[in-house]
Amino acid sequence: MQSTRNFMMRLGLPSGDLSDLPSSGKRFPDGAQYRVEIPSVEGPRALAAVLAEAESRRVRVHRVSQGSGIMLLTDREIQEMASLGAEARVEVSLFVGPRAAWETGSQILSAAGRNLGARHRGMDQLVYAVEDIRRACGLGIRSVLVADEGLLWVVDEMKKAGELPADLVLKVSVQMGAANPASIRLQERLGAGTYNVPTDLDLPKLAAIRAAVDLPIDLYVEVPDNFGGFVRHYEVAELVRVVAPIYLKFGLRNAPDVYPSGTHLESTVIALSRERVRRAEIGMDHLRRYYPEAITSELGAPGLATPQV
Numbered sequence: 001m002q003s004t005r006n007f008m009m010r011l012g013l014p015s016g017d018l019s020d021l022p023s024s025g026k027r028f029p030d031g032a033q034y035r036v037e038i039p040s041v042e043g044p045r046a047l048a049a050v051l052a053e054a055e056s057r058r059v060r061v062h063r064v065s066q067g068s069g070i071m072l073l074t075d076r077e078i079q080e081m082a083s084l085g086a087e088a089r090v091e092v093s094l095f096v097g098p099r100a101a102w103e104t105g106s107q108i109l110s111a112a113g114r115n116l117g118a119r120h121r122g123m124d125q126l127v128y129a130v131e132d133i134r135r136a137c138g139l140g141i142r143s144v145l146v147a148d149e150g151l152l153w154v155v156d157e158m159k160k161a162g163e164l165p166a167d168l169v170l171k172v173s174v175q176m177g178a179a180n181p182a183s184i185r186l187q188e189r190l191g192a193g194t195y196n197v198p199t200d201l202d203l204p205k206l207a208a209i210r211a212a213v214d215l216p217i218d219l220y221v222e223v224p225d226n227f228g229g230f231v232r233h234y235e236v237a238e239l240v241r242v243v244a245p246i247y248l249k250f251g252l253r254n255a256p257d258v259y260p261s262g263t264h265l266e267s268t269v270i271a272l273s274r275e276r277v278r279r280a281e282i283g284m285d286h287l288r289r290y291y292p293e294a295i296t297s298e299l300g301a302p303g304l305a306t307p308q309v
Helices: 002-010 044-057 075-088 122-138 149-160 181-190 203-212 233-243 263-290
Strands: 034-038 063-066 091-095 143-146 169-172 194-196 217-222 246-250
Touching (some): 034 263, 122 149, 143 149, 149 169, 181 194, 203 233, 217 233, 233 246
Parallel strands (some): 143 169, 194 217
């Protein structure tokens, strides 16, 4: 086994999970260790609610993300979200569609096939996904959420060719599922701007990932039930120390699945969005209590893909 561990080290990977939990010396471009993300912000009214709640609770929200997909937002809704994000200097990340879970295939309905749900089936669906991104960028969005390695590579190549904005951030979804340093380094090489790791990784595993990659790690501090339902508030201080640069992502337990969202669910989405900000306040209180010297970013800091309107 030692010869295998030695070869991993020659590749620039750690020889194993890092149980000694070394402090990360890596940072965001502005020198910060952490930023805050509120997920499942499914439209302009939900975004307005998040921003109002964040101001009321004095929680600095750096990024919001949406899961229903660009394809299920109207042009006006995307423009509204872009304008709100630009004014607040907050990154707005929209998920790309269509995805396998909402297509005509049936493998994703099987117990062993559910991991296919966020991927793009066939070449036409890949083309549709790129068209989704083109439309969002044309309306001012500069951050998109992807869960398919092929799409990640194609879009990165399009950025290099000038087909898509060079400042477009490709945020990789938790549904991609890569869970070890080598796999996540590969995502980084394919063009990932930030990577949402699986929700159940412990600190030694996260420390090993951080040793192998430089890109920011997104991590659920509170996890929706359908991704495990973990509540990790007391780990926030160590997560920041060990995993920086990190986006602390506050989901919500005991909440309905609202995907795909729409006006029929809007009141529920708004209530859930406000509660996620409250959960973020609890997490930030823990961080101030146990790691008061941790450094965060200002709104609109370098590296935040705020909308361009």
